[in-house]
Amino acid sequence: MNAPEAPDTTAVPRGRPRDAAVGRKVVETVLRLIADGATFGDLTMEGIARAAGVGKATVYRRWNGKDALLLDVLAAVDCFEPPPRFTAGSxxxxxxxxxxxxxxxxxxxxxxxxxxxxxxxxxxxxxxxxxxxxxxxxxxxxxxxxxxxxxxxxxxxxxxxxxxxxxxxxxxxxxxxxxxxxxxxxxxxxxxxxxxxxxxxxxxxxxxxxxxx
Amino acid sequence: MNAPEAPDTTAVPRGRPRDAAVGRKVVETVLRLIADGATFGDLTMEGIARAAGVGKATVYRRWNGKDALLLDVLAAVDCFEPPPRFTAGSxxxxxxxxxxxxxxxxxxxxxxxxxxxxxxxxxxxxxxxxxxxxxxxxxxxxxxxxxxxxxxxxxxxxxxxxxxxxxxxxxxxxxxxxxxxxxxxxxxxxxxxxxxxxxxxxxxxxxxxxxxx
Incomplete structure (x- = not known):
């Protein structure tokens, strides 16, 4: 199998509790913007930061760009579960x-x-x-x-x-x-x-x- | 299985040879319009008839609306084959x-x-x-x-x-x-x-x- 073990960019939250709260706030802001009709193309890192009431640098410290952020947002609604370990059971x-x-x-x-x-x-x-x-x-x-x-x-x-x-x-x-x-x-x-x-x-x-x- | 045996609206051509030629011409016209960038929403029965150089009544004699026509167009590019009969062979x-x-x-x-x-x-x-x-x-x-x-x-x-x-x-x-x-x-x-x-x-x-x- 060629699938690389990609770094886990989808886990929300992570880092210190305060960071986690900010991360969740940003993700929830994006969900609200999309629910209000925004398309992926409409969204910018600046606009998201403004709507979430946090600094642009705060958003960039967590995600290096819009794609990385949107992947986290998708993970938040996509029932993403860590792959099972398959240790016990048949x-x-x-x-x-x-x-x-x-x-x-x-x-x-x-x-x-x-x-x-x-x-x-x-x-x-x-x-x-x-x-x-x-x-x-x-x-x-x-x-x-x-x-x-x-x-x-x-x-x-x-x-x-x-x-x-x-x-x-x-x-x-x-x-x-x-x-x-x-x-x-x-x-x-x-x-x-x-x-x-x-x-x-x-x-x-x-x-x-x-x-x- | 609940799937009804729907009437075969996808077969192109049918009818008299001249009708078949007209049908093919209309289907090819739609394919050309889509290749030129038209979306399904852009297309109208009138516009298709005009572009194909045939009368609107001719198009309506064959298809009762745009959806029926588009299904035939899709069938023309979708490798649609009549279901096999499964008579001989394992x-x-x-x-x-x-x-x-x-x-x-x-x-x-x-x-x-x-x-x-x-x-x-x-x-x-x-x-x-x-x-x-x-x-x-x-x-x-x-x-x-x-x-x-x-x-x-x-x-x-x-x-x-x-x-x-x-x-x-x-x-x-x-x-x-x-x-x-x-x-x-x-x-x-x-x-x-x-x-x-x-x-x-x-x-x-x-x-x-x-x-x-």
């Missing part, structure tokens, strides 16, 4: 945790007009989209790669599938991702993740293989 | 045909700025997107449902999976759909469909089941 449980995380983010996206708007705008900003991909998405995929390698090590995943880890990750994430993205009306009830995990583990063929040659 | 071959169709549309979307632009604009027009979904996508899903029911009938697919046909279709399409949509840089070489079909049929667990309890 492989199936871990897989369920991963699929559940996609389902929950899908629910959040449906329920949150803000998140939809932000992701939509981000897709129109190739550099910001790339930054989102290289940090948030790459980290999730790296965590899945570790889980799948662990699965191979303990005999829960066919080892030959490791030859194309990226495809394996697409397979594990694709069902829930495409359901949450392309099928707006489709049910996302809790039980669905269990069934998706069962499909991922066992496929659709009877375990003895297809009856036809 | 179930695995049919599944490969279905996954290959998604891969080829994904390649076309990457290569065709026009198709990307049109699908992007369409997503901003909820009614047009719904029409696209209810005709083109619903037809593809209905064909897949028939294939999977056939697979159950011949013992190639576990019959209990028929209890949630929509989820089964998401599982069969999700890997390739999410790879072509969310992973712009990912390889779409021909061999990938075979590996996706193998994953769909057999899952990731060793056939004897996971080694851990």
């Amino acid at each position: 492989f199936r449980d871990h897989l369920l945790t991963a699929v559940e995380a996609i389902r929950r983010r899908g629910l959040a996206k449906r329920e949150s007009a803000m998140l939809r708007t932000m992701l939509g705008q981000m897709q129109n900003s190739p550099e910001l989209w790339k930054a989102y991909h290289d940090t948030v998405i790459a980290k999730r995929r790296a965590a899945l790669a570790r889980l799948l390698e662990h699965g191979m090590a303990i005999g829960a995943v066919r080892p030959e599938l490791g030859a194309d880890m990226e495809l394996l990750i697409d397979f594990v994430t694709g069902t829930m991702l495409s359901r949450t993205t392309f099928r707006q009306g489709a049910s996302l009830d809790e039980g669905i993740s269990e069934r998706v995990v069962d499909l991922i583990l066992n496929g659709i063929a009877p375990s003895a293989g297809p009856a036809e040659p | 179930f695995r071959d049919h599944l490969l045909t279905a996954v290959e169709a998604i891969r080829r549309r994904g390649l076309a979307k990457r290569e065709s700025a026009m198709l990307r632009t049109m699908l992007g604009q369409m997503q901003n027009s909820p009614e047009l997107w719904k029409a696209y979904h209810d005709t083109v996508i619903a037809k593809r899903r209905a064909a897949l449902a028939r294939l999977l029911e056939h697979g159950m009938a011949i013992g190639a697919v576990r019959p209990e999976l028929g209890a949630d046909m929509e989820l089964l279709i998401d599982f069969v399409t999700g890997t390739m759909l999410s790879r072509t949509t969310f992973r712009q840089g990912a390889s779409l070489d021909e061999g990938i469909s075979e590996r996706v079909v193998d994953l769909i049929l057999n899952g990731i667990a060793p056939s004897a089941g996971p080694a851990e309890p």
Whole structure:
């Protein structure tokens, strides 16, 4: 897997308590500005600082530019969770945790007009989209790669599938991702993740293989 | 599966040869207008007829409105193929045909700025997107449902999976759909469909089941 372990630029808050409070205030200000109709293009570091009632230097001390700040804002509404560690529990449980995380983010996206708007705008900003991909998405995929390698090590995943880890990750994430993205009306009830995990583990063929040659 | 067998509004050409030529001319005119920078919102039936050098009544005889016309235009660049009949060949071959169709549309979307632009604009027009979904996508899903029911009938697919046909279709399409949509840089070489079909049929667990309890 090529995904680098990018530095965690998404964690809010960090630093001293006072800094954390300022950071939260800035993030909340951006959310308010977007809720009021601002597009990413409208926002400037200066304008954000003014609206938040803090100095420009304070904002720049925390974020080196608008893209870094917007990534933190997105993380604040995107249910970003640190990748699980996969220490205890069965492989199936871990897989369920991963699929559940996609389902929950899908629910959040449906329920949150803000998140939809932000992701939509981000897709129109190739550099910001790339930054989102290289940090948030790459980290999730790296965590899945570790889980799948662990699965191979303990005999829960066919080892030959490791030859194309990226495809394996697409397979594990694709069902829930495409359901949450392309099928707006489709049910996302809790039980669905269990069934998706069962499909991922066992496929659709009877375990003895297809009856036809 | 709830997808109705929608009337085939996407087939171009149809009718008498002269009608077909006019239809093609109108579709090509719309493609040219979009290539020249027109958005869906800019286009009117009158403007399209004028640009194509045909009468407004001629355009309306063929399409009852702009949405119906735009769906035909999209079909002209979207590699729309009639759903396969699944008469001869093994179930695995049919599944490969279905996954290959998604891969080829994904390649076309990457290569065709026009198709990307049109699908992007369409997503901003909820009614047009719904029409696209209810005709083109619903037809593809209905064909897949028939294939999977056939697979159950011949013992190639576990019959209990028929209890949630929509989820089964998401599982069969999700890997390739999410790879072509969310992973712009990912390889779409021909061999990938075979590996996706193998994953769909057999899952990731060793056939004897996971080694851990």
